Amino acid sequence: MYKPVDVDDYIIHNAHYEDMLHHIRGILQQTDLEETIKWYMPTYTIKNKNVISMCAFKNHAGLWFHHGALLDDPLKVLHNAQEGKTKAMRHWKFKDVREIDDDQLLAYIQEAIENEKAGRRVAMSKKPPMTMPRRLALVFETNKKAAKAFQGLTPGRQRDYAEYIASAKRESTVEKRLSTIIPMIEDGKGLEELYRKKG
Numbered sequence: 001m002y003k004p005v006d007v008d009d010y011i012i013h014n015a016h017y018e019d020m021l022h023h024i025r026g027i028l029q030q031t032d033l034e035e036t037i038k039w040y041m042p043t044y045t046i047k048n049k050n051v052i053s054m055c056a057f058k059n060h061a062g063l064w065f066h067h068g069a070l071l072d073d074p075l076k077v078l079h080n081a082q083e084g085k086t087k088a089m090r091h092w093k094f095k096d097v098r099e100i101d102d103d104q105l106l107a108y109i110q111e112a113i114e115n116e117k118a119g120r121r122v123a124m125s126k127k128p129p130m131t132m133p134r135r136l137a138l139v140f141e142t143n144k145k146a147a148k149a150f151q152g153l154t155p156g157r158q159r160d161y162a163e164y165i166a167s168a169k170r171e172s173t174v175e176k177r178l179s180t181i182i183p184m185i186e187d188g189k190g191l192e193e194l195y196r197k198k199g
Contacts, residue, residue: 088122
């Protein structure tokens with residue numbers, strides 16, 4: 001995963017959507033959001049609280065609204081990136097800069113800002129303690145580097161990996177998933193990196 005040093009670097013690295021990213025950034029910069037880089041992408045915050053991230057993938061670019069489930073969404077443009085898994089975040093995708101109506105996009109952004117200032121949050125249900133899948137535990141018994149890196153992950157990332165392996169129905173799927181995630185765990189990355197690669 002490429003690690004941009006700043007937003008300009010991120011945009012240059014995603015040259016196939018450079019015009020669109022510059023355009024969206026210009027709209028975001030009309031607000032009082034603070035610009036930074038988090039999770040390798042431009043993220044816009046209020047008092048270090050995440051409000052919006054700007055993202056570019058292979059087939060689209062757009063915005064992630066971190067508490068987008070609270071937005072009115074009169075245009076019905078917001079989508080859940082991981083249906084059944086993601087509760088708060090919503091994604092607005094664009095394939096061409098000509099699809100963007102500045103006033104409409106700014107209205108969504110301003111609503112997200114007002115929600116953050118008001119302290120509105122999507123209520124998260126409390127999850128039961130994580131259960132370590134046997135196959136993942138066996139890997140950690142022999143791969144101490146991965147085991148140590150796993151312990152250094154946040155509880156949420158640990159749970160994501162555990163559920164990813166536990167949800168596999170066939171042994172071949174388990175093996176394939178393990179071969180994918182072990183290098184990610186060793187690098188201290190979360191499973192969300194996999195979804196970003198898929199776009």
